[in-house]
Amino acid sequence: MKKLVCVLMLAAAFSIERTTACTTFFLEKSGQMAFGKNYDWMTGTGSINTNLRGLAKSSLRLDDGKILKWVSKYGSTTFNQYGKEFPNGGMNEKGLVVELMWLSESQYPKKDDRPGLSVLQWIQYQLDNNATVDEVLATDKTVRITSTGTPQHYLVADSKGAVATIELLGGKMVVHRNDKLPYAALANSTYEESINAMKNKRTNDNSLDRFSNACTMLQQYKQAKTTKPLVDYSFDILNKVAQPGFTKWSIVYDLTNKKIFFKTSNRPQQKIVAMNAFDYACSSQARSYNLNRDDKGDISKRFVSFNIEENKKMVKKAFKESEGLNIKDELQDAVGEFAEGVKCG
Known part of the structure; x- marks a missing residue:
């Protein structure tokens, strides 16, 4: 499993020379809140998964840290490409949204007493355990993000209207929020550079x-x-910042009404997922939906029971479509099988 982190690192590192990946933003007006995300990548293969509360989980066994164990407090719905439990982003039942983007300047903390989480599992950990941005930021005291080659930063928001950027610069978490966040948006430059460039019209x-x-x-x-x-x-904003040929998923989270709207590049009909359509109790069955099905409208009832074999197929397809990667079958299997070991706590 330690090699799993390297697999995800390679997938990201290969892609960055071909596309600058992803744009996010948070918009609030008259008590309504939305969070937008364009996912720009080589492949649009992926699925949406429900993640149950009450699941006993543990972190990947990493070379530079202790194992972290927890029991999920909240259910969530996530967008996954390299296997369940390693989301690109998502929203939990409390309205917390976490999304990531590439940032070449990222420098992660060195090994210390805190257990480490990979850049993707960190997202699932936050959705499992926290309801607010304040709670997410507080975890920096007890958990660190660790990676040797996947430079990312994050935009997070909650149903109370709090929003923050999270960057790992010089080995420390750097946060912009409140009066330090004049614009709630993020692409693939540091927030400080982005704001300065905008001020100087550069x-x-x-x-x-x-x-x-x-x-x-x-x-x-x-x-x-x-x-x-x-x-x-x-969606107008997402269309404006789309990158033809690379924007695979366009997602809008409605934090106020707990709904998720999305389109894919090869299935452009708008689809809707209602969070309250699912039972997130640990005694229920996790559900899954292939992102590239030819549906439209509310697809909440079109989810099927999560299947580990289908998850493995999705992972293999995603790697195959990541042009130039040569990942051994056993490592692809490790990604696809990881969720099988997650049980009710």
């Missing part, structure tokens, strides 16, 4: 352009007297 860069465009549209929506629904406008 945005002749893919990441900085997307950040600037997203921020401008966020500001326009807040100031304009528009009746356009928040979710629809969020």
